[in-house]
Amino acid sequence: MSPEKNYIEINRESWNNRTDAHLESEFYDLEGFKKGNTSLNNIELDLLGDIKGKSILHLQCHFGQDSISLSRLGAKVIGIDLSNKAIESAKKLAKETSADTTFFCSDIYDLSNHLDKEFDIVFTSYGTIGWLPDLDKWAKVISRFLKPNGKFVFVEFHPVVWMFDYNFEKIAYRYFNSGAIVETESGTYADKTANITQDYVMWNHGFSEVFNSLITNGLEINSLDEYDYSPYNCFNKTVEIAPKKFRIEHLGDKIPMVYSVLATKKN
Numbered sequence: 001m002s003p004e005k006n007y008i009e010i011n012r013e014s015w016n017n018r019t020d021a022h023l024e025s026e027f028y029d030l031e032g033f034k035k036g037n038t039s040l041n042n043i044e045l046d047l048l049g050d051i052k053g054k055s056i057l058h059l060q061c062h063f064g065q066d067s068i069s070l071s072r073l074g075a076k077v078i079g080i081d082l083s084n085k086a087i088e089s090a091k092k093l094a095k096e097t098s099a100d101t102t103f104f105c106s107d108i109y110d111l112s113n114h115l116d117k118e119f120d121i122v123f124t125s126y127g128t129i130g131w132l133p134d135l136d137k138w139a140k141v142i143s144r145f146l147k148p149n150g151k152f153v154f155v156e157f158h159p160v161v162w163m164f165d166y167n168f169e170k171i172a173y174r175y176f177n178s179g180a181i182v183e184t185e186s187g188t189y190a191d192k193t194a195n196i197t198q199d200y201v202m203w204n205h206g207f208s209e210v211f212n213s214l215i216t217n218g219l220e221i222n223s224l225d226e227y228d229y230s231p232y233n234c235f236n237k238t239v240e241i242a243p244k245k246f247r248i249e250h251l252g253d254k255i256p257m258v259y260s261v262l263a264t265k266k267n
Helices: 007-021 032-035 044-048 065-072 084-096 109-111 135-145 207-216
Strands: 055-059 078-082 101-105 120-127 144-155 181-186 199-204 217-227 238-242 245-248 259-264
Touching: 007 084, 007 181, 032 084, 044 120, 044 144, 044 217, 055 109, 065 084, 065 101, 065 120, 065 135, 065 181, 065 245, 078 084, 084 101, 109 135, 120 135, 135 144, 135 207, 135 217, 207 217, 207 259
Parallel strands: 055 078, 055 120, 078 101, 120 144
Antiparallel strands: 144 259, 181 199, 217 259, 238 245
8 A cells, every 4th residue: 555545554653653752852841741831832822812611622632741731721621643652641641640631542534433522622733734635624624623613723834844855955845735745764853863763654735725724614714923933943953042932043034934823613
């Protein structure tokens, strides 16, 4: 079977393979998190606002830090992820931190076979949609799980970032979605020296694809913002210009690195 058709199994294995390295990494600072540090950034916190008493569905939650951080702010949170190993770790972390957060393992496109409710907020952030081949199906899932007038809160790395090679020296990939990108990596963004190697399958998604999928599926775009930094030091050749603000050193503030979207499901 081609990697494109078998992408779910390839990517599940890829994320299962990364999970231990991520749990042990300085990047995720698990000890600090267990002591009460939030894993959320100002970008998404500003969009979320007061979430006390709100129900939140967190798509592609990895091992659950953001989901638990949302719970700590008073929300009732369900986190889902493709990686069974990440979800096992999320459940363990929720228990260790006494968090009232629910986790289960599911491919995002298969979610309606596992869950039957609607939420005040659907949330997903940083490095999520690149793992999905079809954004129309993605937006249908978001719309299906939002209450009327419910909010979709989305923060993602800017599609311009994914055009570059790993050292940001040349344009190596197409801005637009032209099919699966199949690659092998050693290490992982959270620990580039980790002694792991994994295959993965990804897709690039330009703005028109992202926004038309949301609009077509009944979501009204309330805001779009672009940022000239990343809150995560997950790329090569970076410099920290302020606490939790990273840029590609030789590109400075010339490129957008992150964007955020707030959308409402039409009544």
